[in-house]
Amino acid sequence: MGGKVSGFNALITTPVGKLLNDTSKFLSYVLRHEPQTIGLILDGEGWADIAALIEGAKRAGKTIDRDLIQQVVNTSDKKRFTISEDGLRIRAVQGHSAKNVAITYPEKVPPEFLYHGTATRFLGSILKEGLRPGERQHVHLSEDVKTATAVGQRYGKPVVLKIEALRMHQQGFKFFQAENGVWLVCGVPAEQLRSANQLFT
Numbered sequence: 001m002g003g004k005v006s007g008f009n010a011l012i013t014t015p016v017g018k019l020l021n022d023t024s025k026f027l028s029y030v031l032r033h034e035p036q037t038i039g040l041i042l043d044g045e046g047w048a049d050i051a052a053l054i055e056g057a058k059r060a061g062k063t064i065d066r067d068l069i070q071q072v073v074n075t076s077d078k079k080r081f082t083i084s085e086d087g088l089r090i091r092a093v094q095g096h097s098a099k100n101v102a103i104t105y106p107e108k109v110p111p112e113f114l115y116h117g118t119a120t121r122f123l124g125s126i127l128k129e130g131l132r133p134g135e136r137q138h139v140h141l142s143e144d145v146k147t148a149t150a151v152g153q154r155y156g157k158p159v160v161l162k163i164e165a166l167r168m169h170q171q172g173f174k175f176f177q178a179e180n181g182v183w184l185v186c187g188v189p190a191e192q193l194r195s196a197n198q199l200f201t
């Protein structure tokens with residue numbers, strides 16, 4: 001899907017902003033989705049060796065170094081990446097589609113409501129089938145309407161669904177929260193969405 005490669009909201013009009021944005025997209029691609037395209041291996045928790053990442057990028061014709069990686073990590077608007085304490089490894093904190101990655105997220109009790117931003121053109125299907133993770137491993141939910149609207153905007157005219165998260169949790173659904181605050185759930189059944197009956201456009 002179009003949102004598979006993630007952007008970066010820095011000042012992309014400046015050369016430095018553009019470099020950071022391009023590198024962020026590249027890191028999202030290899031650390032979430034297609035590590036094998038540069039011969040990189042992610043472990044089950046999503047970690048990649050930074051030296052191997054730099055080498056793999058070089059072989060693919062992309063010059064990146066530790067400083068640039070660190071800058072992207074520090075300035076990522078959504079805090080997409082983390083570097084390990086020993087400084088040797090990096091991972092994307094959520095959003096994976098790579099099949100061998102299954103990050104152990106802390107299970108948490110969600111707030112009463114969470115929000116999912118999507119495009120109006122997906123609504124018919126979503127209200128029929130519920131929210132599905134698609135190519136990713138989880139459905140992503142936000143704590144506020146503003147963030148969810150920005151997420152939905154990536155695919156067209158945004159619409160935000162209000163999810164009765166606490167009620168779902170009480171019914172046995174497991175909720176997780178990634179380090180960057182994004183809430184994750186395996187899916188949201190259509191009944192939950194219809195009963196909440198709350199749309200923000």
Ligand code: HQG
Pocket residue numbers: 001003004005006007078080095117118119122125126129130131132133134135136139140151152155182
């Ligand atoms: C939609 C960004 C039809 C779903 C964001 C979404 C997020 C359905 C799209 C993160 C459906 C999947 C994830 C159904 C779900 N029928 N469409 N039954 N169920 N959909 O990109 O949540 O910038 O995989 O509504 O901030 O948009 O990458 O998920 O529109 O946290 O760091 O299918 O990506 O972060 O799209 O975004 P995505 P998402 P980054």
